Amino acid sequence: MEISSHQFHLLQQLNEQRRxxxxxxxxxxxxxxxxxxxxxVLFASSGYFKMLLSQSSKExxxxxxxxxxxxxxxxxxxxxxxxxxxxxxxxxQNVIEVMSAASYLQMTDVISVCKTFIKSSLDISEKExxxxxxxxxxxxxxxxxxxxxxxxxGWRAESSPPRSHLNxxxxxxxxxxxxxxxxxxxxxxxRNTPLSKHEQRQDSIKKSRHLGPQQSxxxxxxxxSKLEDRASEPSGHVTQSEEQVQIEEVExxxxxxxxxxGSDVIPRDDLxxxxxxxxxxTHVVKxxxxxxxxxxxxxxxRPYPCEACGKRxxxxxxxxxxxxxxxxxxxxxxxxxxxxxxxxTGQVVxxxxxxxRLCNGCLAAAGIDSIxxxxxxxxxxxxPQEGDxxxxxxxxxxxxxxxxxxEDGSTDLIIxxxxxxxxxxxxxxxxxxxx
DNA sequence: CTGGGGATGGGGCCC
DNA sequence: CGGGCCCCATCCCCA
Numbered sequence: 001m002e003i004s005s006h007q008f009h010l011l012q013q014l015n016e017q018r019r020x021x022x023x024x025x026x027x028x029x030x031x032x033x034x035x036x037x038x039x040x041v042l043f044a045s046s047g048y049f050k051m052l053l054s055q056s057s058k059e060x061x062x063x064x065x066x067x068x069x070x071x072x073x074x075x076x077x078x079x080x081x082x083x084x085x086x087x088x089x090x091x092x093q094n095v096i097e098v099m100s101a102a103s104y105l106q107m108t109d110v111i112s113v114c115k116t117f118i119k120s121s122l123d124i125s126e127k128e129x130x131x132x133x134x135x136x137x138x139x140x141x142x143x144x145x146x147x148x149x150x151x152x153x154g155w156r157a158e159s160s161p162p163r164s165h166l167n168x169x170x171x172x173x174x175x176x177x178x179x180x181x182x183x184x185x186x187x188x189x190x191r192n193t194p195l196s197k198h199e200q201r202q203d204s205i206k207k208s209r210h211l212g213p214q215q216s217x218x219x220x221x222x223x224x225s226k227l228e229d230r231a232s233e234p235s236g237h238v239t240q241s242e243e244q245v246q247i248e249e250v251e252x253x254x255x256x257x258x259x260x261x262g263s264d265v266i267p268r269d270d271l272x273x274x275x276x277x278x279x280x281x282t283h284v285v286k287x288x289x290x291x292x293x294x295x296x297x298x299x300x301x302r303p304y305p306c307e308a309c310g311k312r313x314x315x316x317x318x319x320x321x322x323x324x325x326x327x328x329x330x331x332x333x334x335x336x337x338x339x340x341x342x343x344x345t346g347q348v349v350x351x352x353x354x355x356x357r358l359c360n361g362c363l364a365a366a367g368i369d370s371i372x373x374x375x376x377x378x379x380x381x382x383x384p385q386e387g388d389x390x391x392x393x394x395x396x397x398x399x400x401x402x403x404x405x406x407e408d409g410s411t412d413l414i415i416x417x418x419x420x421x422x423x424x425x426x427x428x429x430x431x432x433x434x435x
Numbered sequence: 436c437t438g439g440g441g442a443t444g445g446g447g448c449c450c
Numbered sequence: 451c452g453g454g455c456c457c458c459a460t461c462c463c464c465a
Contacts (some may be wrong), residue, residue: 283446285446285447287447289451290448294445317455318443
């Protein structure tokens with residue numbers, strides 16, 4: 001006979017004990033804030049704690065202390081509440097950092113939920129888009145204030161107020177009832193900076209057509225390194241800035257799906273039918289697939305591992321490009337003397353993380369022929385198949401999975417470069433200190 | 436210190 | 451809708 005409520009009550013009791021600091025034998029220090037918890041519970045919930053507590057299990061009489069700087073106390077609150085309740089309080093504002101922390105703590109369930117949450121945003125964005133375009137023009141005055149506010153208000157009505165997501169008791173957005181709270185739009189009126197070359201080019205092409213709100217040049221591109229920086233910095237800063245942007249955008253009269261260039265106001269009759277808005281930034285794309293691709297720069301998802309070196313890419317074409325240049329060394333040019341090579345007159349060499357071709361003369365002169373890579377071993381290498389997409393991607397600063405990536409490789413080249421991938425991982429950790 | 440070049444990554448868009 | 455190409459910006463290394 002099984003009492004179904006037993007597990008729930010047990011967890012409830014443990015959570016109660018945690019809140020009353022009863023039998024807590026583990027202290028977690030997150031950016032100065034101390035959390036109390038039970039070793040058993042942490043051990044069972046997190047791969048990171050499992051390893052940590054396994055190592056310190058010999059000294060069970062001593063209370064264990066773990067220290068984290070990679071995420072904020074608020075984020076850890078969400079994580080810890082999930083551990084003790086099974087409820088993950090996700091919002092559009094905290095999902096990135098929660099996923100980063102979950103990745104760090106090796107909590108695969110939480111990562112999966114975060115991924116689902118992000119994916120659900122695609123559907124939500126589409127629905128809201130439809131709702132937006134179905135609005136009557138009669139409801140909008142000439143400057144479009146009502147339109148933008150109505151749209152944002154639609155989101156806000158079913159989401160939590162700023163920062164309230166940090167407290168699970170204050171109407172946070174729970175998984176399943178997902179709604180993004182920080183839908184943001186770039187206010188075109190704020191765009192005082194000149195167009196970049198790229199934008200000028202785009203502008204010259206598209207000026208006769210409607211354009212969606214352009215991404216502000218002030219907003220940096222979403223590069224993985226920056227994402228890692230963001231993931232490791234205190235969330236307060238991130239959340240704060242996002243809130244400021246939100247407030248400005250809500251009050252801006254030019255917010256919305258109009259694009260203005262000087263005095264040129266494109267008639268809204270030219271609005272494209274399909275627009276997909278990124279829930280994390282101001283970016284708008286025409287195709288859902290493009291938004292899906294764009295979202296990877298926020299999630300840090302890199303589903304395409306290089307079979308040769310383990311380096312991961314967010315896009316297949318980037319992997320393809322990387323593979324051709326790095327591992328196939330398709331450019332038959334000596335990097336030193338710039339002379340054209342053949343397979344016989346030159347070899348692929350690697351120096352740190354870089355791989356390139358050198359002619360035999362430069363190779364001998366440099367005395368680095370000892371690290372030559374056998375080109376014959378490269379030919380069997382193929383790009384990863386779809387099947388391994390979701391299972392092995394990692395996020396942010398967690399590079400541990402790189403070690404796993406090269407497990408299935410069997411060629412000489414891969415064996416040679418397993419060390420290299422470790423070097424790259426080391427280098428990524430060292431670089432921030434250097435620069 | 437600086438400019439050049441390679442590698443990487445993001446966006447647009449065609450097929 | 452995915453694959454892939456092109457273009458561009460940025461980062462980083464090196465001479």
